[in-house]
Amino acid sequence: MVREGRPRILVIGTGDTKADELSFMRERIEAVDGRAVMMDVSVLGDPPYRPEHGRHAVAQAAGTTIDAIANSGDENSAMTLMALGAARLARSLYDRGEIDGVIALGGTMGTDLALDVALALPLGVPKFVVSTIAYSHLVPPDRIATDLMMILWAGGLYGLNSTCKAVLSQACGAVVGAARAVVRPQAERPIVGMSSLGKSCLKYMVTLKPALERRGYEVVVFHTTGMGGRALEAIATQRGFAAVLDFSLQEVANQHMGSVVNSGPDRLENAGRSGIPQIVAPGAIDMVDFPTWQPVPARFAERPYHAHNRLLASVTSDGETRREIARAIAGKLATATGATAFILPAGGLQQWDQEGKPLHEPDALAAFVDQMRESIPDSVELHEIAGHINDDAFCAKALEIFDRWVAEGIVRPGVAG
Numbered sequence: 001m002v003r004e005g006r007p008r009i010l011v012i013g014t015g016d017t018k019a020d021e022l023s024f025m026r027e028r029i030e031a032v033d034g035r036a037v038m039m040d041v042s043v044l045g046d047p048p049y050r051p052e053h054g055r056h057a058v059a060q061a062a063g064t065t066i067d068a069i070a071n072s073g074d075e076n077s078a079m080t081l082m083a084l085g086a087a088r089l090a091r092s093l094y095d096r097g098e099i100d101g102v103i104a105l106g107g108t109m110g111t112d113l114a115l116d117v118a119l120a121l122p123l124g125v126p127k128f129v130v131s132t133i134a135y136s137h138l139v140p141p142d143r144i145a146t147d148l149m150m151i152l153w154a155g156g157l158y159g160l161n162s163t164c165k166a167v168l169s170q171a172c173g174a175v176v177g178a179a180r181a182v183v184r185p186q187a188e189r190p191i192v193g194m195s196s197l198g199k200s201c202l203k204y205m206v207t208l209k210p211a212l213e214r215r216g217y218e219v220v221v222f223h224t225t226g227m228g229g230r231a232l233e234a235i236a237t238q239r240g241f242a243a244v245l246d247f248s249l250q251e252v253a254n255q256h257m258g259s260v261v262n263s264g265p266d267r268l269e270n271a272g273r274s275g276i277p278q279i280v281a282p283g284a285i286d287m288v289d290f291p292t293w294q295p296v297p298a299r300f301a302e303r304p305y306h307a308h309n310r311l312l313a314s315v316t317s318d319g320e321t322r323r324e325i326a327r328a329i330a331g332k333l334a335t336a337t338g339a340t341a342f343i344l345p346a347g348g349l350q351q352w353d354q355e356g357k358p359l360h361e362p363d364a365l366a367a368f369v370d371q372m373r374e375s376i377p378d379s380v381e382l383h384e385i386a387g388h389i390n391d392d393a394f395c396a397k398a399l400e401i402f403d404r405w406v407a408e409g410i411v412r413p414g415v416a417g
Contacts, residue, residue: 010037058089191242193222193235242277323367327375
């Protein structure tokens with residue numbers, strides 16, 4: 001539903017040092033028929049304007065005082081406490097129906113705080129960060145909210161200029177427009193989260209998605225190229241799924257091998273921690289991704305290589321590395337508090353590892369399968385199939401487990417129609 005009336009946008013920044021920029025943002029938000037609600041996160045001084053939510057209120061939301069924050073030790077500890085207060089206060093304002101979106105401005109300090117605020121707000125609340133480190137590897141995947149929008153604060157830091165105004169005005173227009181147009185998630189049917197890659201690599205979603213929809217579920221498929229898995233984990237943390245079918249674990253392999261194409265260290269952990277029933281399979285764990293525009297990591301210099309495009313390339317891992325990845329997967333599954341099943345396709349894990357294909361390495365695959373059998377925790381149902389993950393038998397096994405869990409009351413039943 002499109003929101004009627006003036007969208008209320010929470011504007012966050014340090015008003016003692018960035019008053020001109022923040023005042024310009026307020027002006028631009030109101031020029032496009034939004035309403036700016038100012039939150040000041042300054043530590044050492046007051047802004048020249050009166051914010052709706054001042055720094056003392058932010059400190060109070062963190063359970064402390066602004067004087068205690070100023071004397072907490074250093075700028076890192078001070079801004080960490082302000083981030084806690086800002087995140088709590090922003091969530092409280094949202095829960096009370098007082099804001100429709102949020103925009104924050106900052107360098108590394110302000111961005112650090114803004115990321116916490118964005119994570120505190122649910123999917124569907126527009127979140128925009130204007131940052132000097134937008135798109136930087138300084139921002140780890142696990143700090144990025146599911147639907148966060150960022151723009152580089154070009155020409156920022158020391159007052160207004162024509163370049164800075166162009167960026168800030170775009171950001172303000174974007175967040176107002178998003179708040180006016182957003183259709184927030186409405187859980188009319190239980191949601192099943194599924195991980196996958198493009199169907200040239202993993203194909204099961206082509207069969208499973210319509211099969212689950214016929215059973216009365218909404219299926220949300222996440223592309224596991226780093227941020228897709230991050231989104232799955234974020235929604236799982238908020239208990240947003242009735243079940244998770246986590247069948248593409250390439251991001252786990254990437255994280256284990258030090259690739260920047262990862263979803264953070266808690267990938268494959270949040271559904272289990274939240275008690276969400278999960279069926280897991282090791283799709284594409286034999287591939288390690290890295291940016292095409294960087295040199296092949298020395299550890300993989302002699303391994304089979306594939307450039308997917310000018311952004312993303314992959315190499316395959318050897319048998320011993322796959323054993324390491326198997327142990328890492330098993331360790332994550334052991335932390336689950338909800339029902340967990342693991343499907344082990346002994347015949348292959350992605351399209352190009354089949355016989356006759358360029359990434360076919362039967363000995364390395366056998367090493368992974370053997371280690372997985374040995375390492376899987378007793379708390380996890382192990383279902384081994386002889387075939388490939390892209391075979392019909394894999395989909396049949398996944399639906400067999402899912403339907404049994406529905407019958408046993410482990411997974412909430414779907415909604416007819």
